[in-house]
Amino acid sequence: MTAATTTTARSVCPFDCPDTCSLSVTIEDGRITAIDGDSEHPVTQGAICNKVRHLHERVYHPERLQYPMRRKAGAGKGTLDGFERISWDEAYELMTARMRHTIREHGAEAILPYSFYGNMGILNAEGMDRRFFHRLGASRLDRAICNAAGSAGYRYTMGGSFGIDPEDTVHSKLILVWGCNIVSTNMHQVVYATEARKRGARIVHIDVHRNRTSAWADEFIAVLPGTDTALALGLMHVLIKEGLTDKKFLAAHTVGYEELAAKAAEYTPERVSGITGVPADKIVALAREYGAVSPSFIRIGNGLQHHDNGGMAIRTIACLPALTGQWSILGGGAIKGNSGYSELNNDGLERPDLLPDPNVRTINMNQLGDALLDAEPPVRILFVYNSNPASVAPDQNRVRQGLMRDDLFTVVHDLFLTDTCRYADLVLPATSHFENPDLYASYWHLYMQLHEPVIETIGECKSNFTLFRELALRMGFEPELFDLTEEEMIREALDCPSNPSLAGITYEKLAAEGWAKLNLGGSLSAVPGRLPTSSGKIELYSEAMKLAGLPPVPEYEPIAKEEEPLPFLLVTGPNHSFINSTFGNQSRLAKLEKRPALHMNDADAETLGVRTGDRVIVRNGRGEVRIAVKAGADVLPGVLVTQGLWWEEGNEGVQAINTLTSQRLADMGGGATFFSTRVEVTKGSC
Numbered sequence: 219m220t221a222a223t224t225t226t227a228r229s230v231c232p233f234d235c236p237d238t239c240s241l242s243v244t245i246e247d248g249r250i251t252a253i254d255g256d257s258e259h260p261v262t263q264g265a266i267c268n269k270v271r272h273l274h275e276r277v278y279h280p281e282r283l284q285y286p287m288r289r290k291a292g293a294g295k296g297t298l299d300g301f302e303r304i305s306w307d308e309a310y311e312l313m314t315a316r317m318r319h320t321i322r323e324h325g326a327e328a329i330l331p332y333s334f335y336g337n338m339g340i341l342n343a344e345g346m347d348r349r350f351f352h353r354l355g356a357s358r359l360d361r362a363i364c365n366a367a368g369s370a371g372y373r374y375t376m377g378g379s380f381g382i383d384p385e386d387t388v389h390s391k392l393i394l395v396w397g398c399n400i401v402s403t404n405m406h407q408v409v410y411a412t413e414a415r416k417r418g419a420r421i422v423h424i425d426v427h428r429n430r431t432s433a434w435a436d437e438f439i440a441v442l443p444g445t446d447t448a449l450a451l452g453l454m455h456v457l458i459k460e461g462l463t464d465k466k467f468l469a470a471h472t473v474g475y476e477e478l479a480a481k482a483a484e485y486t487p488e489r490v491s492g493i494t495g496v497p498a499d500k501i502v503a504l505a506r507e508y509g510a511v512s513p514s515f516i517r518i519g520n521g522l523q524h525h526d527n528g529g530m531a532i533r534t535i536a537c538l539p540a541l542t543g544q545w546s547i548l549g550g551g552a553i554k555g556n557s558g559y560s561e562l563n564n565d566g567l568e569r570p571d572l573l574p575d576p577n578v579r580t581i582n583m584n585q586l587g588d589a590l591l592d593a594e595p596p597v598r599i600l601f602v603y604n605s606n607p608a609s610v611a612p613d614q615n616r617v618r619q620g621l622m623r624d625d626l627f628t629v630v631h632d633l634f635l636t637d638t639c640r641y642a643d644l645v646l647p648a649t650s651h652f653e654n655p656d657l658y659a660s661y662w663h664l665y666m667q668l669h670e671p672v673i674e675t676i677g678e679c680k681s682n683f684t685l686f687r688e689l690a691l692r693m694g695f696e697p698e699l700f701d702l703t704e705e706e707m708i709r710e711a712l713d714c715p716s717n718p719s720l721a722g723i724t725y726e727k728l729a730a731e732g733w734a735k736l737n738l739g740g741s742l743s744a745v746p747g748r749l750p751t752s753s754g755k756i757e758l759y760s761e762a763m764k765l766a767g768l769p770p771v772p773e774y775e776p777i778a779k780e781e782e783p784l785p786f787l788l789v790t791g792p793n794h795s796f797i798n799s800t801f802g803n804q805s806r807l808a809k810l811e812k813r814p815a816l817h818m819n820d821a822d823a824e825t826l827g828v829r830t831g832d833r834v835i836v837r838n839g840r841g842e843v844r845i846a847v848k849a850g851a852d853v854l855p856g857v858l859v860t861q862g863l864w865w866e867e868g869n870e871g872v873q874a875i876n877t878l879t880s881q882r883l884a885d886m887g888g889g890a891t892f893f894s895t896r897v898e899v900t901k902g903s904c
């Protein structure tokens with residue numbers, strides 16, 4: 219018997235998480251046996267979350283898909299029964315024949331890709347796939363399910379996704395964690411903030427839910443959902459009235475201060491208190507602290523922008539650091555996202571110029587239900603990869619009704635039989651990221667990372683890159699555009715002279731060192747000087763918003779006006795142990811989360827006559843969900859919170875929470891409104 223060979227290799231965490239950790243993987247005889255944080259990576263610093271520490275259980279999970287399967291003739295949709303194994307040749311034959319027929323009869327617009335960031339690798343999330351669908355002429359997908367409203371809002375103020383370097387936040391003295399559950403969703407920001415706290419910083423968490431991040435912060439401020447624009451204007455009111463602004467910074471680096479000040483004057487602490495549920499004296503105290511303490515840092519989260527008014531909320535909060543001149547101080551400023559710095563040669567990678575008809579329709583991924591049921595011409599082929607729409611998309615009854623259509627041919631490429639696979643005609647096995655080369659950028663820290671495969675491909679799995687490359691060649695598309703290696707495409711992606719932050723980041727450097735830090739040219743951030751707003755300055759007044767029919771200065775607009783007038787607002791955010799619906803089928807992690815729970819204020823529980831553990835029916839015009847109550851003081855009266863996108867498969871009695879959410883779009887960017895959901899609650903019988 220020969221001794222086992224044990225090696226370690228470097229990898230990158232591929233999930234949709236701001237930390238984009240560098241991983242150190244132990245491999246014994248070709249199998250991953252342990253996963254750790256890379257201790258050499260400047261941000262990861264050897265620490266990773268519990269989810270990914272056990273990622274090899276997912277890679278070698280007994281239920282992992284290993285070969286293509288098709289739904290047998292006559293087997294109805296809506297179940298995971300009735301699949302039969304086929305070869306890749308047969309799968310390609312099925313897809314190409316179906317696509318050719320559909321294009322001939324109905325046009326390529328009848329084909330719709332549906333993908334998100336199950337794997338954040340540039341090649342596997344927005345490389346070969348996008349190029350393929352552009353060349354095909356398929357309907358375009360507006361991938362607005364995550365941060366679209368907030369990014370659009372932030373862009374109006376700051377010109378793009380430009381914040382400060384998170385490594386600098388150790389210098390902050392006051393940290394506002396605003397609508398962001400960083401203990402669960404951005405653990406290395408917690409590491410930096412904890413270091414800042416050791417050096418004297420105070421941490422304030424502003425949220426609708428007293429959660430893990432509130433327990434860790436020094437102070438928790440509970441707001442009513444969707445009222446943060448008013449809160450930010452209330453803070454500005456006090457800052458301006460009490461002369462706590464930085465007039466020099468405002469004059470040099472902003473436009474529209476006078477207009478903003480006039481608007482903020484309307485938002486007295488008393489009025490804002492009435493809107494937000496935050497006591498007036500707390501608003502005044504926070505404003506005075508924000509005006510006095512420097513450097514101060516705001517971590518702006520995604521929770522704020524999954525609302526009807528989410529774009530405006532983030533646009534408004536993004537004005538605060540400018541009022542106090544924080545951008546010019548080390549450790550001062552904000553981060554909503556930093557993807558502006560890692561902008562690649564997307565046009566070269568995705569090739570939108572290949573679209574036969576540049577005016578082909580675009581379907582917003584938040585409105586999949588309507589698209590499948592009502593779009594004209596109808597969607598006839600749906601191609602799902604890197605996403606699980608039967609769990610994550612809003613208005614599930616409509617989504618699933620659409621997916622049930624007999625005349626819809628649905629392909630799902632995934633690692634597991636997700637809830638979406640219940641509706642698939644063809645299921646294709648995907649590799650894990652450990653099996654593929656790719657390039658990773660973080661939307662929070664500033665390191666680009668190159669990934670080399672650390673294990674052999676499992677079973678007959680194929681990466682998204684390989685799948686779309688081979689499909690293109692079988693469709694007879696130009697080999698010079700599609701018969702490429704990963705390395706060739708990564709080199710293309712990095713070739714982006716218009717982005718100064720990529721200066722010096724070459725394939726060779728990444729291959730030799732594993733990662734490279736984006737180059738801010740010696741500045742603390744893109745502020746001042748590099749902001750791509752039309753004025754080149756921070757826009758407190760935005761002409762671009764006026765042109766788009768939006769209020770040009772921040773203004774509070776209540777949420778959920780189009781909803782039925784039901785008594786509760788329901789916020790359904792992510793949980794600690796899953797990433798969206800990913801990991802929901804892994805027993806170790808699902809057990810830690812126990813069961814879905816509905817957080818409710820004690821006063822509401824008493825009025826309804828329910829106690830912790832009782833099952834209730836939560837309903838609105840879109841559907842109903844049965845769930846157990848957790849009564850307490852974690853939410854304000856009138857607010858309900860439940861966390862996690864749970865799998866129905868394997869979880870008796872669990873229903874997709876997105877049954878209750880709406881396809882309505884937010885004020886900006888076509889964003890989702892998951893958290894602006896009105897519901898009523900009745901006592902359940904079971």
Ligand SMILES: Nc1nc2c(c(=O)[nH]1)N[C@H]1C(S)=C(S)[C@@H](COP(=O)(O)OP(=O)(O)OC[C@H]3O[C@@H](n4cnc5c(=O)[nH]c(N)nc54)[C@H](O)[C@@H]3O)O[C@H]1N2
Pocket residue numbers: 234235236364365396397398399400402403404424425426427429441442443444445446518519520521522525789791792793794795796797798799859893
């Ligand atoms: N563990 C874990 N990590 C993840 C994910 C996951 O599912 N699990 N998902 C990843 C993805 S895709 C994303 S987009 C990010 C999301 O991570 P975050 O940016 O943290 O966003 P959310 O968790 O959606 O919401 C953050 C907080 O906003 C609160 N909130 C909701 N509405 C409001 C409001 O109106 N005002 C205020 N002030 N707060 C509000 C919620 O209660 C929640 O605590 O996390 C990523 N990381």
Ligand SMILES: Nc1nc2c(c(=O)[nH]1)N[C@H]1C(S)=C(S)[C@@H](COP(=O)(O)OP(=O)(O)OC[C@H]3O[C@@H](n4cnc5c(=O)[nH]c(N)nc54)[C@H](O)[C@@H]3O)O[C@H]1N2
Pocket residue numbers: 234333334335336337342363364365520602603604605606607609610611631632633634636648649650651681682790791792797798799800863875876879892
């Ligand atoms: N109610 C409610 N709904 C929400 C949210 C919420 O907070 N509340 N959050 C929203 C947000 S912020 C987001 S980002 C979306 C996320 O929505 P999705 O991007 O759909 O997220 P996941 O549920 O993680 O599904 C990703 C799928 O991709 C698969 N996958 C992973 N790697 C690969 C690969 O390399 N190839 C292929 N083909 N598949 C792969 C995984 O196995 C998984 O099934 O959900 C949104 N939905």
Ligand code: SF4
Pocket residue numbers: 231232233235236237238239266267268269270405
């Ligand atoms: S999920 Fe986030 S915190 Fe966990 S290892 Fe991946 S990048 Fe790091």
Ligand SMILES: [Mo]
Pocket residue numbers: 234363364365
């Ligand atoms: Mo997201």
